[in-house]
Amino acid sequence: MNAPAYNFAYLDEQxxxxxxxxxxxxxxxxxxxxPFASREMPMPYGWGTGGVQVxxxxxxxxxxxxxxxxxSDDTTNAISIRKFFGKTAGxxxxxATADATVIQTRHRIPEAPLHAGQVLVYQVPIPxxxxxxxxxxxxTRRMHALGEYGLMHVKLYEDIARFGHIATSYAxxxxxxxxxxxxxxxxxxxxxxxxxxxxxxxxxxxGREKRIYAIPPHTDVVSLxxxxxxxxxxxxxxxxxxxxxxxxxxxxxxxxxxxGRMFVCSDTDYCESRQQxxxxxSESAAPHKERAHG
Amino acid sequence: xxxxxxxxxxxxxxxxxxxxxxxxxxxAMARPGSIQRIASMAGTPDTMMRGTAAIALTLFDxxxxxxxxxxxxxxxxxxxWLKFHTxxxxxxxxxxxxxxLVGDPQSLPALDRFAFGSNEYPxxxxxxxxQVESLTDGPTTELRGPGIDGTVTLxxxxxxxxxxxxxxxxxxxxxxxxxxxxxxxxxxxxIPRTTRLVRGG
Amino acid sequence: MYVAVKGGERAIExxxxxxxxxRRGDRDVPELSLAQIAEQLSLGVDRVMTEGxxxxxxxxxxxxxxxxxxxxxxxxxxxxxxxxxxxxxxxEPVDTGTMQVRRRISSTFKDIPGGQILGxxxxxxxxxxxxxxxxxxxxxxxxxxxxxAMATPRxxxxxxxxxxxxxxxxxxxDAPVADLTREPLxxxxxxxxxxxxxxxxxxxxxxxxxxxxxxxxxRNHPFAGEIRFGEVEVExxxxxAGFAIPLGSIAxxxxxxxxQFKGSATEAPCFTRGYGLAxxxxxxxxxxxxxVDRSLRARELGEEVVAPGQxxxxxxxHSDNVQATGFVEHLKLPHYVDFQSELGLLRKLRxxxxxxxxxxxxxxxxx
Numbered sequence: 122m123n124a125p126a127y128n129f130a131y132l133d134e135q136x137x138x139x140x141x142x143x144x145x146x147x148x149x150x151x152x153x154x155x156p157f158a159s160r161e162m163p164m165p166y167g168w169g170t171g172g173v174q175v176x177x178x179x180x181x182x183x184x185x186x187x188x189x190x191x192x193s194d195d196t197t198n199a200i201s202i203r204k205f206f207g208k209t210a211g212x213x214x215x216x217a218t219a220d221a222t223v224i225q226t227r228h229r230i231p232e233a234p235l236h237a238g239q240v241l242v243y244q245v246p247i248p249x250x251x252x253x254x255x256x257x258x259x260x261t262r263r264m265h266a267l268g269e270y271g272l273m274h275v276k277l278y279e280d281i282a283r284f285g286h287i288a289t290s291y292a293x294x295x296x297x298x299x300x301x302x303x304x305x306x307x308x309x310x311x312x313x314x315x316x317x318x319x320x321x322x323x324x325x326x327x328g329r330e331k332r333i334y335a336i337p338p339h340t341d342v343v344s345l346x347x348x349x350x351x352x353x354x355x356x357x358x359x360x361x362x363x364x365x366x367x368x369x370x371x372x373x374x375x376x377x378x379x380x381g382r383m384f385v386c387s388d389t390d391y392c393e394s395r396q397q398x399x400x401x402x403s404e405s406a407a408p409h410k411e412r413a414h415g
Numbered sequence: 416x417x418x419x420x421x422x423x424x425x426x427x428x429x430x431x432x433x434x435x436x437x438x439x440x441x442x443a444m445a446r447p448g449s450i451q452r453i454a455s456m457a458g459t460p461d462t463m464m465r466g467t468a469a470i471a472l473t474l475f476d477x478x479x480x481x482x483x484x485x486x487x488x489x490x491x492x493x494x495x496w497l498k499f500h501t502x503x504x505x506x507x508x509x510x511x512x513x514x515x516l517v518g519d520p521q522s523l524p525a526l527d528r529f530a531f532g533s534n535e536y537p538x539x540x541x542x543x544x545x546q547v548e549s550l551t552d553g554p555t556t557e558l559r560g561p562g563i564d565g566t567v568t569l570x571x572x573x574x575x576x577x578x579x580x581x582x583x584x585x586x587x588x589x590x591x592x593x594x595x596x597x598x599x600x601x602x603x604x605x606i607p608r609t610t611r612l613v614r615g616g
Numbered sequence: 617m618y619v620a621v622k623g624g625e626r627a628i629e630x631x632x633x634x635x636x637x638x639r640r641g642d643r644d645v646p647e648l649s650l651a652q653i654a655e656q657l658s659l660g661v662d663r664v665m666t667e668g669x670x671x672x673x674x675x676x677x678x679x680x681x682x683x684x685x686x687x688x689x690x691x692x693x694x695x696x697x698x699x700x701x702x703x704x705x706x707x708e709p710v711d712t713g714t715m716q717v718r719r720r721i722s723s724t725f726k727d728i729p730g731g732q733i734l735g736x737x738x739x740x741x742x743x744x745x746x747x748x749x750x751x752x753x754x755x756x757x758x759x760x761x762x763x764x765a766m767a768t769p770r771x772x773x774x775x776x777x778x779x780x781x782x783x784x785x786x787x788x789x790d791a792p793v794a795d796l797t798r799e800p801l802x803x804x805x806x807x808x809x810x811x812x813x814x815x816x817x818x819x820x821x822x823x824x825x826x827x828x829x830x831x832x833x834x835r836n837h838p839f840a841g842e843i844r845f846g847e848v849e850v851e852x853x854x855x856x857a858g859f860a861i862p863l864g865s866i867a868x869x870x871x872x873x874x875x876q877f878k879g880s881a882t883e884a885p886c887f888t889r890g891y892g893l894a895x896x897x898x899x900x901x902x903x904x905x906x907x908v909d910r911s912l913r914a915r916e917l918g919e920e921v922v923a924p925g926q927x928x929x930x931x932x933x934h935s936d937n938v939q940a941t942g943f944v945e946h947l948k949l950p951h952y953v954d955f956q957s958e959l960g961l962l963r964k965l966r967x968x969x970x971x972x973x974x975x976x977x978x979x980x981x982x983x
Contacts, residue, residue: 135476258929
């Protein structure tokens with residue numbers, strides 16, 4: 122039987138070269154989706170294969186990798202991807218945002234400001250921001266070529282007419298470097314401002330849809346809006362019940378079936394760091410006790 | 416004539432050298448105007464600089480048509496070395512090249528001889544790799560654009576002297592355009608198509 | 617007091633352990649061998665090889681065992697392994713005209729040179745559950761006879777001799793073979809890419825699309841010109857050797873549909889083709905593939921694209937079951953961050969709605 126033997130960071134060198142060339146073009150054309158010959162990965166499409174391929178193509182033995190899903194280092198998919206790279210590349214891993222050189226994320230941007238030299242790799246399910254308005258690739262490609270984004274503005278405007286607000290709360294479209302309309306991946310719109318003029322390099326990988334795109338550091342990223350309906354960040358008014366933070370994105374935890382709920386930081390590293398620094402919320406407990414399940 | 420056995424070596428450790436070289440090129444592209452060093456070294460055929468050789472070994476393969484200028488194709492050694500180590504097809508038509516290696520930038524052809532990509536696929540463009548005299552001494556050029564916090568000053572001795580004036584076409588062409596990597600010895604500086612000249616050049 | 621849930625790593629390990637246990641089932645029941653799967657569940661193996669794009673019966677059998685009989689999961693396992701294999705090059709095109717035929721039927725002619733060969737088929741079996749099979753059953757040895765000396769030319773070649781069917785495009789040895797696993801797919805896609813996509817496509821998806829074309833959603837009047845199943849030689853020209861080296865033979869099923877004719881003022885009318893090819897004995901797959909291949913040629917043959925089966929972007933973007941199952945099933949992953957964002961917006965909109973409806977009532981009450 123053909124026994125499998127795998128390369129450093131899993132991907133073969135030819136695949137890495139192909140992805141690396143796509144990444145360079147993506148950086149040179151901010152917000153443009155570069156087609157690439159995405160490979161079948163040993164994890165399902167839709168579970169981060171694009172992000173994993175981008176990470177595998179850039180990762181070196183000196184890197185320190187952090188993987189988050191929903192802001193947390195401890196969700197099962199984040200653990201699974203972190204273990205994959207621990208096993209195939211032997212890289213050091215961390216949960217501390219500041220210590221990481223490469224951060225792979227699904228659905229969040231860390232709360233702690235990113236710094237120069239860091240790379241944030243997003244897992245992207247549907248890279249095309251116009252896809253839900255126009256299902257045809259041939260059409261959306263033409264719209265991007267012409268910079269013709271009227272359809273998107275019509276959609277946002279119809280929201281306002283119907284609901285009084287732009288009814289997009291995540292995967293909120295942005296314009297990059299005043300040219301391409303781009304899908305920021307399904308991050309909550311709370312995170313959109315963090316993409317603008319960010320000192321870190323942001324790379325986006327969509328495996329199933331076979332696209333890679335990028336935002337270089339210090340690039341203008343503007344959330345689409347209207348003068349009379351400016352973009353607003355959404356956040357609950359409550360502070361985090363564990364660390365008392367008033368500036369972080371919160372998860373809603375349902376505590377009973379009688380309407381009881383509390384709000385805690387979605388970024389677990391941010392929350393734990395604050396608690397270690399002595400910050401307390403209304404429900405604080407020792408944060409490091411394990412409660413196993415499964 | 417050089418036999419294959421006499422050709423300069425490729426990377427000693429293909430996997431990790433390609434990775435570290437790629438990160439230098441990626442950082443260069445993400446921070447236009449900044450100088451990045453290439454740590455991994457390979458043999459260099461003829462007039463090819465160390466940085467150029469490392470980039471070729473990292474990014475070229477049979478999917479990347481490569482165009483060589485007069486200096487790079489003066490002897491058969493460079494083409495032979497590239498073919499042996501990367502399998503990249505060497506093409507005479509610069510307008511279909513994925514990469515162009517320029518050893519004598521003084522005689523750099525007009526930029527429109529290279530591929531700019533299309534508005535639908537602006538990524539199908541030539542990346543120009545230009546060997547220059549110095550990336551630390553010479554006249555200063557102030558640049559701005561994505562990847563640059565405000566402006567950045569590049570001090571370099573670059574041929575052709577009007578390179579940055581020529582690259583002004585990138586502004587009108589965008590998203591089409593040409594991306595440039597300047598190489599001197601083990602130092603590289605990238606000028607992607609989004610970078611704009613503020614002063615000097 | 618609230619304690620954040622941790623321990624995901626242990627949960628994953630335990631879940632995988634439990635999965636292995638369930639896969640094995642009752643340990644008093646003898647374990648399945650790969651040979652048993654390859655020999656006795658051979659059509660499942662054929663499907664996994666076809667949609668997994670890798671001809672290796674033993675690996676396909678292993679994948680089926682590991683996947684607990686879930687064929688899409690098995691296809692996924694094979695694909696992920698295939699993606700790591702080095703490429704040595706492309707073989708010479710196989711010649712199905714020289715196939716060592718085990719089964720071969722045509723619905724367009726009563727008799728054909730080389731004869732109709734029924735072969736191993738479910739066709740004409742009465743679908744009655746066979747209790748004999750329940751406790752081990754040794755079937756009779758197959759009947760044997762003298763092989764006819766006559767060759768078995770393809771039915772479409774017979775039609776082609778009289779120009780009654782469009783010629784099969786001649787293979788250009790120098791033209792590169794497109795490969796959607798190595799190059800990103802762009803639309804419009806040429807037929808080589810479409811056929812590759814259809815060969816890897818989910819059998820059920822193609823079955824439904826082919827069926828829809830028969831029912832009038834882009835009808836193209838098919839006849840099963842020929843379905844043949846058997847072994848063909850695979851040859852490879854190594855650059856150093858300079859001549860074709862036989863690599864062995866593989867089992868293939870080929871279906872050639874004969875479809876409604878085309879013609880114009882300048883061109884004599886002739887039948888058109890739809891093509892299907894798969895590893896092993898995969899008749900449903902190749903017939904469906906041939907129907908959909910013909911449907912997807914609408915643009916090329918100047919037919920109006922009116923039905924899903926004629927829409928190459930729709931078909932090619934949704935045919936791959938590894939992609940489809942990944943994205944459908946990714947909805948299992950946590951989405952609570954996005955959900956929270958939606959929840960917040962929805963609460964705000966409902967509050968505003970309530971406020972707006974309350975205001976006029978209060979005004980009425982005050983009047």
